[in-house]
Amino acid sequence: MGSPNTATSLLSRSPDALLSFTATTANTLLPCSKQRLLTHQSLPPLPQFVSSVFAKHRLPPSVMLISLIYLHRLKTRLPRQARGDFDTPYKLFLAAILVASKFGAECGTGLTSVQVARMTEGLYSAREICLMERSFLGLIGYELWVDVEEVKTFLDRFGERIEMEVQEVVVEQGCRWWEDGCEWAL
Secondary structure, eight states, rough: OOEEEEEEEEEEEHHHEEEEEEEHHHTTOBOOOOOOOOOGGGGOHHHHHHHHHHHTTTHHHHHHHHHHHHHHHHHHHHHHTTTBTHHHHHHHHHHHHHHHHHTTOOOOOSSHHHHHHTTTTTOOOHHHOOOOOOOOHHHTTTOOOOOOOHHHHHHHHHHHHTTEEEEEEEEOOOOOOEETTOOOOO
């Protein structure tokens, strides 16, 4: 890292590219049933669902990026024979953003199961969200730590597709703020 007055920041040039990549990642983790069950009839298409959840809570780019890293970790750990239901990509996405927001939270500011349930407009209950979170944590082996080097490696590989990059910026000690879609002091 840089001097004491610099921090690593994320610059997202296109939230749409990030959201599209997130939906594609969640949708291609494992083969899933194409048949909607009666309980899944009200689910919108996954890209619309991801955009809606992102917009409702104004998720920071860092949460979205960490959730992508978690989803890629999951993909490497899934057994070949793993299969999912129609709504498995939705559940994986929700669990990933919930866990990522808690990982990056300061002073209890991460998402809660109740907040995520509200973002789904009743499609999933807080109890179902809790179960998704626990299952997701087990699947990734509770491997939650993401450091700046891992972020840089991920962005070296996918940064152009998600239109995101890492920058070093000068900041006041402990300062964190939003500006033009950027979250400073990652």
